[in-house]
Amino acid sequence: MHAISVITNQLVEGVVDLRQVRVGLEHAPHVRLLNLRRLDDRLAACLDGIVVAGGLGSAYCAMACESYRAANIFLLGVQGFLAGSTPIATLMLLSRNSAEAERGLLGALGWVGAPALRDPIRGLLTSSDPLQRRIALAACALHRVDPGPPLDAAFTATDTPLRDRAFRVAGDVGRMDLLPLLQAAALRDSEPAEPRFWAARSAVMLGDRGSALALLNKLAEGTDPFSDAAAELALKALDLPTAHQHLRHCAAQTKPDTPAAAQARRRLIRRCGITGDPHFIPWLIAQMTDLRLTRLAGEAFSMITGADLAWLDLDRKPPAGIDFGPNDDPEDDNVAMDEDDGLPWPDPDKVQAWWQTQQHRFPAGQRFFIGEPPSPAHALKVLRDGFQRQRIAAAQWACLLTPGTKLFPTAAPAWRQQRWLKAMG
Template sequence: MHLRTDIILNWGRYEEHLDEAAFQWGQWERTLTASDQLLLEAAEAEEQLLARLDALVLGGERVAIRLLEPALASDEPERLSTAVFTLLGGDWSKSADAVLTLVENATPTALEAVRRALEVLEPQTLPAWLPSLLDKAPPLQALALSAMGTHLIAPPAPLARWVTAKETSVATAALQAATRLRTRIEWPLLKQAISSHEPQTRDAALIAALLSGHTETWRICRDMVVARHPGQTLPLLLLSLGAGPSGSTLLSPLADEPQSRADAVWALGFNGYVTAAETCLKYLDDDNVAPLAAEAFSAITGLVLAKPFVEDKAESEDEASDEGNGTAPTIHRPPGTGLPRPSTDDIRGWWAKNQKQFNPAVRYLRGQPWTPAAFLQGLWAEPMRRRHVLALEATLRSQGAFQLQTQAFTRRQFIGLTSLREAPPTLTSRPLAEGLFS
């Protein structure tokens, strides 16, 4: 007797799983840059998404053919990422071919959604055709390099081959892969990439250059800031992280200029020195950056942003954010949403009473002297959107030995953090650019 599959499978239920998974995928992406979410809280929300994804995979090949493969035609990035993730995770005979057909004909937006799905897949479920994309059109090369770098898969040819690519997306992906794989790139190639007019390529080259041991990169960052190059968020962050007490001196002129103030204040929050905290205090009266300045001040001094130091209403993430398009957020952009409005007089009064407790020569994190142990604990305890920068600093301080993927599912992050706690890497406590700036 032949049983009807539409009776065996509750298709309405699986359609609900797909719809909810797509919605929760977007919600999950937003938690990665949330100002009010901690890692454990993000993990709880993530469990809802993973439950929907698991349900779709457990539906088997019939669900894949009837619901997931048609979803590959969706123009919604979240739905597309969901479909790619579940099709490849299910490891059904023709699903990988269906995804490949999509990839070979995809728009840039669709390719980004595919990239994001590949990034968070478990390594064993990556499609076998991934390396073959390196011989195809530049957008597909970029996709392959990005996914392979994320999963620590070395390409068959030296990365330098793609670092010099004319297509900036390919060069960017190759440079990011070099960072992940700890592949040293020669200075002439990096210098060429650093001069790119594409900020993403330049930023990837700056990080790869620092990990390749090219100390002149610090001076290039300073020169970029002094020259007011566009897209200065990462150079400002690097100077704030690396220049020690001199960081606030280098960044203060940018904070004085309205067009670069948000970038500079965001970066100052990672400097940790008294001079940076005092610079942030100056901008508590600027409605455009006041919440960001208070957050930065809090990150250094440990002042808890609760009553009486904040007003009643915080700016809404949903009202002010332009994220949530189903792709990974830009992790080094200065966020300004979801933060409470500071009570300026109360914060300044607190500082007047407590300033004497802080040594201008000491770096602080949440009011405690900066130590490698306290810093690594921040990867567990800091708000989600600040963790991206802390992870970058951990990568730089460990010379690439520890690289936490803060855009991965939290279950993978927990594995990395647990191993870090059990065998912490050697981290230098000195300023990364020590001796290069007076």
């Protein structure tokens, strides 16, 4: 019995650790779907072992969730659904006053198969509790399921977070019939900033190229919390001349030598890659000579050209003595993670030589995404074979190119993504 107890405890700790790693990999620049599959298989094996342990597994999961960390709530949620030992009401109670616990619950709902969720989610969709309705709407979107009339009803809810989620889910599940309501919500001055952002974002995904897109572009030019998310979508949907105007606005913020200007320069590099015009390639190559910008510039270069710098031997070894993340020095106050961790270090001379031989394939003034003009077929190819950041962009392109397409969940369990991709292709 002692041996079983020790093994069960190790499995519980393993799930928490693997889940934390997994969340980081969902947006990683060097991770493909096959890499996620390997980790997901390990995570699933640990979860299966906990379920097999029965009551002992439930007890250890309950103890682990004395901490409200997202990974711990994920563990309790998945184990509860698989073993039927934790009512969804308990999970709701845990996440009521904790945003991190809510993220963990949503992670669990995205992990568990749709059949196990069908009955409990159906009940939550019509609940009088805004939190329960919000969680249920999110769960439907995670499984690419249209919530139906409960989604329509949430558009007029008095609870702002519920409206946020409803506006977001409408775009995620491709509800074209809700486009006029989303456009109206985006332009409603009385609406708080966050719901307006989600309404505009979904309206653009569903085909708006007018008022909602203009609002997204305006938000992208600001410094509010939605700026980067707005730019990721707006710069794909804008025509290239308007996108160039946006980038000139960003460039004007890089002039002074201040920390804010340094961040603005990073923002400009990233947005050049999103825009996809090869006109910016020479400037991006020039940025590769700055060690603080070189990896980000390399990623933007690859986002346009599709060049895998490591595979093509266009990278170099990391420079000695360079460390942009936390270190062991107790006198160093820098505790921020390295934003570019996982990206290759481009060799500017090699990249320049490659570009000289390949630039005839990339005429300036046209838009490219991972080496080709954006198209539904190419977006599907990137969803199959690309790195996670590229796959996230490909999911957006698929919606923009064919309004009404459901947003592909690039953070879903890898085996489910593979099944969906097979069905799509």
